[in-house]
Amino acid sequence: METQQVATSTEISPFGRTLGGLRADPALTTFWESIWTAPATENEFLTYVGEIRRFAEYSGGLLGRSPDFLAGIVSAWAVNAAHFGAGADRVREFHAECRARGRVLTHAISDVSERGQVDGARLLRVVDRDADGVYLSGFKQLATLAPYADLLLIYPYRMLSPAEAPAALCVAVEPDTAGVMIHRRPGFRGAHELPDESIDVLDEQDAIVELEHAFVPHSLVFLDRAVERCNTLRAGTGMTGPAWIQALARMAAKAQMYRALAARVLDSGPTSAKEPGIALAKLTRFAANTERDFQAALESAGFDERCGFWAADRELLLHGIANFTERIETATAILASIAGLDLICAKPGRANRTGLIPAAPQLSDWTLFTNLCSGAYGYRQNKYELAFVGDPDRLAAG
Numbered sequence: 001m002e003t004q005q006v007a008t009s010t011e012i013s014p015f016g017r018t019l020g021g022l023r024a025d026p027a028l029t030t031f032w033e034s035i036w037t038a039p040a041t042e043n044e045f046l047t048y049v050g051e052i053r054r055f056a057e058y059s060g061g062l063l064g065r066s067p068d069f070l071a072g073i074v075s076a077w078a079v080n081a082a083h084f085g086a087g088a089d090r091v092r093e094f095h096a097e098c099r100a101r102g103r104v105l106t107h108a109i110s111d112v113s114e115r116g117q118v119d120g121a122r123l124l125r126v127v128d129r130d131a132d133g134v135y136l137s138g139f140k141q142l143a144t145l146a147p148y149a150d151l152l153l154i155y156p157y158r159m160l161s162p163a164e165a166p167a168a169l170c171v172a173v174e175p176d177t178a179g180v181m182i183h184r185r186p187g188f189r190g191a192h193e194l195p196d197e198s199i200d201v202l203d204e205q206d207a208i209v210e211l212e213h214a215f216v217p218h219s220l221v222f223l224d225r226a227v228e229r230c231n232t233l234r235a236g237t238g239m240t241g242p243a244w245i246q247a248l249a250r251m252a253a254k255a256q257m258y259r260a261l262a263a264r265v266l267d268s269g270p271t272s273a274k275e276p277g278i279a280l281a282k283l284t285r286f287a288a289n290t291e292r293d294f295q296a297a298l299e300s301a302g303f304d305e306r307c308g309f310w311a312a313d314r315e316l317l318l319h320g321i322a323n324f325t326e327r328i329e330t331a332t333a334i335l336a337s338i339a340g341l342d343l344i345c346a347k348p349g350r351a352n353r354t355g356l357i358p359a360a361p362q363l364s365d366w367t368l369f370t371n372l373c374s375g376a377y378g379y380r381q382n383k384y385e386l387a388f389v390g391d392p393d394r395l396a397a398g
Contacts, residue, residue, distance in 0.1 A: 013147075013187075013195075013200070014187070014189075014195045014196050014198065014200040014201040014203075015148065015187075015200060015201060015202065015203050015204060015205065016148060017196065017201070018201050018202065018359055018360055019104070019148055021359070022055075022058070022059075022359055023102065023104075028054075028055065028058070030047075030051055031051040031052070031054065031055050031068070032067075032102050034047055034048050034051045035048070035051065035052065035067065035068040035071040035072060035075075036071050036074075036075055036095070036098065036099035037075060038072075038075040038076055038078070038079045038242070038308070038309035039309055039310040040303075040308075040309055040310065041310065042301075042310060044310065045301055045310035045311075046298075048242075049245060049249060049298060051068075052068045052072075052245070052246050052249050052250075053249040053252070053253060053294075055068060056249050056250040056252075056253035056254070057253045057256070057257075057358075058357075058358045058359045059202065059253075059357065059358075059359040059360075060202070060253065060254060060257040060356070060357040060359070060368075061250045061251060061252070061253035061254025061255070061256075061257055062202050062254065062257075062357075062381065063202070063204055063250075063359075064144055064204065064250075064384055064385075064388055065106050065144040065145040065204055066246075066250070067104045067105070068246050069243060069246050069247075070105035070106060070107060070153060071098070071099075071105065072239075072241075072242025072243055072245075072246055073107075073153075073239045073242060073243055074091075074094070074095050074098060074105065074153075075095060075242065075309075076237050076238050076239040076241065076242055076307060076309070077091050077095065077222075077237050077239060078091055078092050078094075078095035078096075079237075079238075079307065079308045079309055080236060080237040080238060080307060080308060083229060083232075083233070083236035083237050084170070084222050084223060084229065085223075085226070085229065087170075087221065087222040087223055087224075090218075090219055090220070090221070090222055091222050093219070094172060094219075094220065094222070098151075101150075103150045103151060104145070104148065104149050104150050105149055105150065105151050105152075105153055105172075106143055106144060106145040106146055106149040106152060106153070107143070107152065107153040107154065107155070108140035108141060108142070108143035108146065108152055108153075108154055108207075108208075108209040109140065109153075109154065109155055109156065109157040110140065110141050110142060110157045110158075111123055111124070111139075111140070111141075111156075111157075111158070112139045112140075112141060112208070118158075119139075122138055122139040123138050123139075123164075123167055124136060124137070124138030124139060124140050124154065124167060124169075124211060125137065125138055125166035125167045125169075126166045126169065126224070126225070127166075127213060128213065132215075132217055132218065133215055133216050133217040133218045133220075133221060134171075134215075134216050134218075134221055134224065135213050135214065135215055135216075136154075136169070136171070136173075136211045136213075136214050136216060137179075137211055137212055137213055137214070138167075138210075138211060139208060139209065139210050139211075140154055140208070140209045140211075141207075141208045141209070142206050142207070142208070142387075143182065143206070143207045143208065143209045144204050144205070144206045144207070144384075145204045145205070146175065146182045146184065146205075146206075146207040146209060147182060147184050147205050147207060148204070148205075149175065150174075150175075151172050151173065151174060151175070152172065152173045152174075152175060152180075152209060153170075153171075153172055153173075154169060154170070154171050154172075154173060154209075155169065155170040155171075155223070155230065155233060156168065156169070156230045156231075156233075159231050160227050160230055160231060161227070162227055164227065165225045165227055166225065168223065168224075168225055168226050168227040168229075168230045169221070169223060169224060169225075169226075169230070170221075170222040170223035170226075170230065170233065171216050171220055171221050171222065171223075172216075172220040172222075173209075173211070173214065173216055173220070174220075177214050177215060177216075178214065178215070179211055179212045179213050179214035179215070180209070180210075180211055180214045181209070181210040181211075181212070182207045182208075182209055182210075183207055183208045183209075183210060184205045184206065184207040185205060185206055185207070187199075187200040187203050187205065188200060188203055188371065188375060188376050188377040188380075193367075196362060197362055197363065197364070197367065198367065199363070199367060199368065199371040199375070199377045201360040201362070201363055202357065202359070202360055202363065202368075203377065206380075206384075237307065238304060238306060238307025238308070238309065238311060240314070240389075241304065241307060241309070241311030241312065241314075242311070243389065244312075244314070244317040244318070244321065244389060245297065245311070245312050245317060247317075247321055247388055247389050248293065248294050248297055248317055248320045248321055248324070249294060251290055251294075251320070251321065251324040251385075252287075252290045252291050252293075252294040255286050255287040255289075255290035255291070255324070255331070256287045256290075256291070257356070257357070258283050258286065258287065258331055258332075258335055258372075259280070259283040259284050259286070259287040260356060261335070261356060261365060261368060261369055261372075262279065262280055262283050262335055262338050263280060264353060264356060264365045265338060265339065265365055265366070265369050266280065266338055268352070268353060268365060268366070270342075271338060271339060271340060271342060272339065272340025272341045272342050273337060273338045273339060273340045274340070276338050279334050279335075279337050279338045280338070282331075282334050283331060283334055283335065286327055286331045286334075289323065289327075290320070290323070290324050290327075293316075293319065293320030293323055293324070294320060296316055296320070297312040297313065297316045297317050297320055298312060300312050300313035300316050301313070318393075321388075321389060322393060324385070325385050325386055325388075328382055328385050329382050332372060332373060332378060332382055335369070335372065335373055336373035336374060339369070339373070343370060343373060343374050352364045352365065352366050352367075353365045356368065
């Protein structure tokens with residue numbers, strides 16, 4: 001895969017402008033405040049979930065690593081900071097600083113592998129240390145949003161063996177640190193397209209992070225050579241609660257966007273679809289079923305004594321996520337069917353409406369539609385959904 005190393009530039013990318021607009025939008029002020037709070041009451045939980053759902057609707061459910069995902073995780077860490085042992089105060093201080101400054105975070109947690117086997121030569125690990133911090137070398141993936149994040153969180157996704165203690169880390173890394181390289185894939189827009197009217201306005205970009213003797217100060221080292229604490233990070237902090245409710249809220253918004261986009265495309269001009277009404281009915285059912293799973297998860301929520309905040313039932317969250325991931329590729333095929341051969345060459349007279357996605361109001365329906373149905377952007381969206389939180393069936397099985 002071709003990648004591009006992020007370089008310092010005064011030019012702002014199409015998605016950079018989208019993210020900047022979301023950060024500055026006064027209508028989202030409550031969102032940016034609430035995502036850094038682990039809800040202690042039912043009212044706080046409903047406000048929190050309402051805001052992450054509203055943000056998902058702003059972006060059509062198309063932003064996998066929107067800022068609320070990692071904010072929820074770090075908030076769970078702060079409530080359960082004791083899990084980090086000697087790093088507890090650092091976690092609390094890190095959370096407070098991120099909240100005060102409205103930080104945008106992403107993570108890089110998977111190891112580079114070849115044919116299912118971890119590449120030991122590229123395993124990210126501590127290679128040196130001094131009185132001020134540690135030095136890291138190695139690779140991590142898949143760092144979606146990394147070119148735009150203020151900080152990268154690095155911790156293990158898989159279970160570690162005792163022999164892998166140098167890789168048993170939980171740290172925050174500033175992207176502009178010497179020795180940190182972000183290898184991002186190119187965007188998806190065509191050469192003929194205006195950048196700010198292309199699908200790149202909704203492309204977070206995925207990346208592989210490479211560190212070569214990169215320094216991390218002690219203040220940003222939360223776990224170090226802590227195999228057991230890394231292996232129990234999820235269970236010990238309840239971090240999957242906010243992460244999975246955010247995932248399902250986004251999926252419900254995306255399913256609704258699919259149905260709305262289909263209706264707008266059908267209304268926009270002549271179509272080659274043989275039975276557009278049936279396709280629309282199927283997408284309506286897809287949206288309704290995903291919404292039902294989301295509402296069921298909300299109704300299951302209560303105060304979790306183990307993690308110290310309100311959370312939805314784990315099994316219902318995974319059930320809803322699994323249902324969506326099993327349906328999304330079929331839903332995309334149904335969406336594509338409403339245009340028939342128009343995906344190859346649209347008929348004259350087709351209107352090109354804009355404004356369906358509030359985060360990118362200049363993006364036309366047809367540009368969004370064709371990219372979701374027949375372009376590399378849509379392929380990436382579907383494959384990303386399958387890996388967004390990991391295999392839900394494996395997670396449910398423990």
